Amino acid sequence: MQQVFKKPAALKDVQTHFCPGCHHGTIHRLVAEALDEFGLQEKTIGVASVGCSVFLYHYFDIDVVEAPHGRAPAVATGVKRAKPESFVFTYQGDGDLAAIGTAEIIHAANRGEDITVIFVNNTTYGMTGGQMAPTTLLGQKTSTSPYGRRSEKEGFPIRVTEMLAGLDGVAFAARTSVDSPKNLMDAKRQIKKAFQYQVEGKGFSFVEVLSACPTNWGMNAVAANERVGSEMCEYFKLGVFKDTASL
Amino acid sequence: MGAIEAGCRYYFGYPITPQNDIPEFMSREMPGLNGEFIQAESEIAAINMVMGAAATGARAMTSSSGPGISLKLEAISYMAGMELPCLIVNISRSGPGLGGIDASQGDYFQAVKGGGHGGYHMVVIAPASIQEMYDMTMHAFDLAEIYRTPVMILGDSVVGQMKEPLIPHRRPKTEFPAKDWALRGTGGGEQRVVKSLFLGDGELEAHNWKLHAKYQQLQEKEARWEEYETSDATLIVTGFGSAARIAKSAVMMAREEGLKVGLLRPITLFPFPVQAFASLTARCKKVLDIELNTGQMVEDVRLSVARDAEVHFYGRPSGTGSLPTPEELLEQIRRYL
Numbered sequence: 001m002q003q004v005f006k007k008p009a010a011l012k013d014v015q016t017h018f019c020p021g022c023h024h025g026t027i028h029r030l031v032a033e034a035l036d037e038f039g040l041q042e043k044t045i046g047v048a049s050v051g052c053s054v055f056l057y058h059y060f061d062i063d064v065v066e067a068p069h070g071r072a073p074a075v076a077t078g079v080k081r082a083k084p085e086s087f088v089f090t091y092q093g094d095g096d097l098a099a100i101g102t103a104e105i106i107h108a109a110n111r112g113e114d115i116t117v118i119f120v121n122n123t124t125y126g127m128t129g130g131q132m133a134p135t136t137l138l139g140q141k142t143s144t145s146p147y148g149r150r151s152e153k154e155g156f157p158i159r160v161t162e163m164l165a166g167l168d169g170v171a172f173a174a175r176t177s178v179d180s181p182k183n184l185m186d187a188k189r190q191i192k193k194a195f196q197y198q199v200e201g202k203g204f205s206f207v208e209v210l211s212a213c214p215t216n217w218g219m220n221a222v223a224a225n226e227r228v229g230s231e232m233c234e235y236f237k238l239g240v241f242k243d244t245a246s247l
Numbered sequence: 248m249g250a251i252e253a254g255c256r257y258y259f260g261y262p263i264t265p266q267n268d269i270p271e272f273m274s275r276e277m278p279g280l281n282g283e284f285i286q287a288e289s290e291i292a293a294i295n296m297v298m299g300a301a302a303t304g305a306r307a308m309t310s311s312s313g314p315g316i317s318l319k320l321e322a323i324s325y326m327a328g329m330e331l332p333c334l335i336v337n338i339s340r341s342g343p344g345l346g347g348i349d350a351s352q353g354d355y356f357q358a359v360k361g362g363g364h365g366g367y368h369m370v371v372i373a374p375a376s377i378q379e380m381y382d383m384t385m386h387a388f389d390l391a392e393i394y395r396t397p398v399m400i401l402g403d404s405v406v407g408q409m410k411e412p413l414i415p416h417r418r419p420k421t422e423f424p425a426k427d428w429a430l431r432g433t434g435g436g437e438q439r440v441v442k443s444l445f446l447g448d449g450e451l452e453a454h455n456w457k458l459h460a461k462y463q464q465l466q467e468k469e470a471r472w473e474e475y476e477t478s479d480a481t482l483i484v485t486g487f488g489s490a491a492r493i494a495k496s497a498v499m500m501a502r503e504e505g506l507k508v509g510l511l512r513p514i515t516l517f518p519f520p521v522q523a524f525a526s527l528t529a530r531c532k533k534v535l536d537i538e539l540n541t542g543q544m545v546e547d548v549r550l551s552v553a554r555d556a557e558v559h560f561y562g563r564p565s566g567t568g569s570l571p572t573p574e575e576l577l578e579q580i581r582r583y584l
Contacts, residue, residue, distance in 0.1 A: 043432035045303070048442075057440040063430040065302040066442035068325050071295040074287070078299020078307065079430070081283040082257055086303075086432050104295070107288035 008032035010041045012061050021221025023211030023228075024052060026178050027120055027187075028059055030209075031091070034191045035062070038199055040087045045079050047072045049092040049101075052126045056091055070101025073108035076115045087198060089116040095125040098134040098158050105164070112169035112203040116194045119160060119206065122213040123232065130216025134158045137235055142216070157235060161208045165241035171203035173242040177210040179228035183238065190240065202245065210236055249384030250308055250334065252418050256282030257307035259296035261289060261315060265348045265404040266338035269310040290318040294335070298322055301331040302441045304429025306388050310336035313354055314345065316362070323397055324363030327458070328443030330428070332391035334384070335369075336400045338407035341539075341565040350403040350489050351565040355543035358401050359517045366455070368462045370398040370469070371516040373487040377411040383514070385418045390469060392423050394461055401516065403539070405489035405570075465518045472520040473512040474527075476502060480509030482584050483527055484576075485548060486537040487513050494537045497576035508580055516544065524551035531556075535583050537576060538562040559583050 007013060010032035018024045035041050041062055048056040050069035057064035067075040072090035080088045097105050097119050108115065124142055125131040132145040135157045139148040149157075165173040172194050176187035187209055194205035210232045214224035250258075250273075258273035270286065277284035283300075287293035293309045300307035311319060316337045326333060337358060341351030356362075358371045370390050374380040380402065387398040430439055445451040475495060477483060486494045491512040501508040511527060513520050528534060534552055536545045536559070545560045552558055561579045563569050 042434050045430045045432055047299070054444060057438070057442065061433070061438055063432055063439045064442070065299065065430055066329070066440070066444060067298070068295065068321055071291065071298075071322065074292040074295035075299040075302070077285065077292075078257070078259065078296035078301070079303055080299075081285070081296070082300035082305040082307065083303045083431070086430075103288050104292050107292065111285075 008036045010035040010060055010062060012059055014058060016059060017055065018052065019215040021212055021214035021224050022052070023122070023178050023209070024120065026184070027118070027209050027211060030178070030184070030188045030191055031089070031118060032060060033188065034195050037192065038195055040195070043085065044087045044089070045083065047076045047079065047088065047090040049090060049096040051093040051096050053091050053093055053120065070096050070099070071104055072096070072101065073104040073113070073115070073117065077108050077111070077113050080113060080115050084114070089118060091118045092120070093126065094119070094121045094123065094133045094135040098160050106167070109164045109204050109206065110167045110169040112171065114198055114201055114203060116198050116205045117207070118191070119208040120211050121208055121236065122211045123157070124213050124216045126213050126216055130213070135160070137231060159236060161206065161241050164206055169204055170206060170242050171244045172197045172205040174206070174240040175208040175210070175236055175238050177228055177233055177238055179210070179212070179225050179233070183229070193243070197245070208236070248415065249381040250388070251276060251280065252415070253306060253385040253388040254418070255306040255308050255334065255388060256280055257297070257300040257305050258282070258309070259285045259287050259293040259307070260309050261287050261293050261311065263312045263315045265340065265407055266310050266312050266336065268408065269336060290315040291322065294319040294322040297333050298326055298331060301326065301333045302430050304426040306392070308334035308336065310338065312338050313340040313342050316354065316357065320363035323369065324365050324367055325443050326397045327367035327369060328365065329441050330395040331397065331441065332395055333397050334387050334391060334400065335397060336402070338402050338404065347566050348404055349565045349567055350405040350539055350570060352403065352488065352490060352539040352543065353564065354401065355516065355538070355540065358399050359519070359547070367458065368517050369396055370394070370465060370518070371401055372398065372514060373401045373516050374406055374514070375488050375491050375512065376406070377409065377413050379514070380406060381413055381415070389421050394465060395428070396461065401488065403489050405492070466521070469515060470518040470520040470522065471514040472523045473510070473514060474523070475510040475512070477509030477511060477527060477531070479507055480531050481507045482533045482535060482580060483509050483511050483531050484535050484537060484580065485511045485513070487516060487544060490537050490539050493571060493573055494576055496573035497580060500573055500577050501580050506580065506584060508584065513544070519547045519551065521551040524548060525553060528552040528556035533557050533559070533583055535559045535561065535579060537571070537579070539565045539570070
């Protein structure tokens with residue numbers, strides 16, 4: 001009998017701690033598949049960030065350094081500069097990357113560091129219990145925006161991918177989603193494209209992945225998944241915002 | 248120069264006075280050495296780049312001054328927890344706040360007592376001359392690697408900017424433990440993880456006891472100090488870095504007058520030379536501590552001396568025109584002799 005579907009080699013055979021309906025497991029899988037397909041597992045150094053994704057090293061069978069909150073792009077810069085032959089990616093959430101780590105992501109991108117950033121946007125701080133994030137949508141209720149996010153008080157959700165695409169140092173920037181098979185396939189394609197940029201030494205590549213946090217959104221898994229495809233995709237448009245090789 | 252001789256090829260920094268000579272020098276030298284220099288977007292990013300490079304086993308460093316070190320403390324605490332070697336140079340300013348750029352020793356507590364969160368130590372070395380700055384920079388990298396710990400060189404604008412003769416030399420040959428923790432990509436081998444999060448039952452306690460044992464070992468083996476004219480002294484003057492230089496001049500002047508005064512200068516502030524203070528004060532019962540602050544190291548001096556020794560303090564928190572003169576210190580020596 002032929003095995004047609006199996007666990008990627010870059011992932012360990014363990015259960016994740018993620019909540020039911022959380023997309024981290026799915027996104028981990030996409031990243032691991034891409035590592036496998038490029039044969040990168042043995043030369044990869046992953047940079048874990050602070051949040052639910054900190055346990056990267058429990059699930060990926062790769063070398064990992066755990067960065068302080070928001071600092072993953074700076075840590076990845078140090079890793080890549082000291083070990084340019086390695087494949088380096090960060091895996092960061094929206095609170096980590098778009099709030100406390102804003103300076104680090106902008107400047108690593110602007111320097112055109114030869115690293116790949118996987119940015120998981122679920123519009124909330126998951127690990128700390130569902131507080132308002134920089135990407136929280138207007139009107140969205142969180143534990144620190146109990147009346148819903150108001151633009152006049154809390155500003156607007158940040159579209160990080162568009163912002164980074166405007167920097168000359170960025171080689172590739174795309175926003176994807178994993179709410180449907182079609183979007184998931186496309187997310188995989190964009191992650192692979194981003195990896196390709198680093199493999200060829202062509203500079204900074206960035207993939208945002210819209211994802212669900214059913215627990216902190218107070219939704220069941222199905223409703224949360226639907227919210228990603230509707231509300232989130234409406235504000236955060238999917239697409240490739242920068243692809244220098246195709247220019 | 249000491250860092251380059253020690254094999255450091257990765258420098259990450261941010262401009263702040265009075266230490267800009269270091270990044271400027273490194274930006275000039277690193278490209279020719281196949282090294283990397285980055286002027287980071289912030290003090291925070293700079294130390295986190297050091298963390299990344301250090302995680303691969305490379306010798307990496309940053310330098311800054313008081314306010315910049317405050318910003319770096321988060322990552323320094325992480326690196327202590329992650330057991331990553333690196334060098335941090337603090338050419339301190341006078342403070343608090345933006346303070347001033349004059350020679351000051353107001354950062355002793357910050358450097359020696361942890362500074363950052365969580366209860367850790369780093370090795371802190373306080374050179375008092377250019378030669379010592381050079382030698383101790385090499386030594387700092389060696390200690391960092393042997394003990395897997397961040398090491399700080401604590402100086403000020405006097406030791407940071409003075410011009411003195413220097414005899415360059417090769418770094419001493421040292422045996423180092425294998426870097427079986429450094430990240431390299433598994434290469435098909437075992438996964439390596441460099442982290443400071445320990446959530447399992449008893450895991451963090453065990454980790455903290457391990458760090459504690461390392462600090463004890465440092466205390467037993469790595470304390471350094473200089474003694475000058477202490478054998479027959481009836482008063483021991485102490486101080487570190489630039490204050491100790493002024494104090495030494497005062498001790499020399501006192502000796503010329505026939506006064507029995509000696510100098511004990513801690514070179515490492517952590518580990519503090521507890522042993523040296525204990526054994527000297529078993530005989531000589533008077534200590535005068537001189538600092539460019541209102542009294543910081545004096546707490547460690549009091550904890551280290553024999554129980555019946557008197558510890559006196561003379562300090563001036565620095566600002567423009569506040570550096571004490573040797574004559575001023577000689578007056579203090581006469582007062583307590």
